[in-house]
Amino acid sequence: MRLRHFVLPLAAVALVAATGCNTKTEDKPGSDSTAAPKTVGIVKGVPGRDDFPNASLAVLAPTPGEVVNADSVMIKVDLKGVDLGSPTAGETEKGIAFSKEGQHIHVIVDDKPYMAMYKTDSFFVTKLAPGIHTLRAFPSRSWHESIKKPGLFVNQTFYIMKKEGDAPMDMNGPLLTYSRPKGDYKGDDAKRVLLDFYLSNVELGKDKYKVVASVDGKVIDTLTEWIPYFIEGLADGAHKVKLELVGPDGKVVPGVYNSVERTININPPAAAAAAPSPMDTMSGMKHGMDTMGGMKHDSGMKTTAGSTADHMKKTPGTSDTDAMKKTPGKAPAGK
Secondary structure, eight states, X not given: OHHHHHHHHHHHHHHHHHHHHHHHOOOOTTOOTTSOOOOOEEEEOOOOOOOOTTOEEEEEESOTTOEESSSOEEEEEEEESOOTTSOOTTGGGSOSOOOTTOOEEEEEETTSOOEEEOOSSOEEEOOOOSEEEEEEEEEEOTTSOBOOXXXXXXXXXXXXXXXXXXXXXXXXXXXXXXXXXXXXEOGGGGTEEEEEEEEESOOBOTTSBEEEEEETTEEEEEEOSOSOEEEEOOOSEEEEEEEEEEOTTSSBOSSGGGEEEEEEEESOOOOOOOOOOHHHHHHHHHHHHHHHHXXXXXXXXXXXXXXXXXXXXXXXXXXXXXXXXXXXXXXXXXX
């Protein structure tokens, strides 16, 4: 008969819980299936002020064509006229993502996304495959807009372990270097996403070279000015952004770096905690059973002083006994 006393209360609790869950559900941004889809567009930005009149950049290491006898390389540069680590004036007024660590150098090895360099003499790139590699670099404002001036872009090749392989393209010909967007964008930073790139040996114009910008496989705009741009209207989730350098003939300029696609994430969900594996669960259950067994063995869960000491009086020679045979008040020696 005792079961009857629990059935009705439990049913009532379940009903209340279900009702409470229904009344407290909140729609998350983008979860309304009836909402109109966002329109993705690209708008022109205003170039940052020319606060770097005498800036210059040169690579000190590795030297051009150097063979590095390791799978990692230290990159050293000589940068003048740009104060690394300092905030760029107006960074908080842009309404876009910026680095709290200040101005930096975008370092690109091969076709990988750039890495941010904040110190000119202690920057390592690791896990490089044997053979030829390309290095490109240019300074950036704190909000990641490249400083577009002569003498601020460097590119060269070096080798890891052995001098083998050919350059992936003519690095002295028309060259597009993809810079932004990159990575994850959250909150207000996701509303306007910087689109930026570096150009070498080429001039954009209506009847000249152009940069075609696509998002998720759809051409959004054809860019004819070398200035920063912003992508707006990106819905939450992953997006593929592609930049292509197109010649006056309307064809993509040959070269692997002249057509680059990157995946970015808009308001990505927080990473969920990893679920315990079946073995972890079984181990936890076994530990619980062992604990219960120990409590049962200890005279019915006695809590009076001395009961624990009685439980620890085991046969000499066992590891547990040896561990516990120490001077009272002294902790076991650290490892």
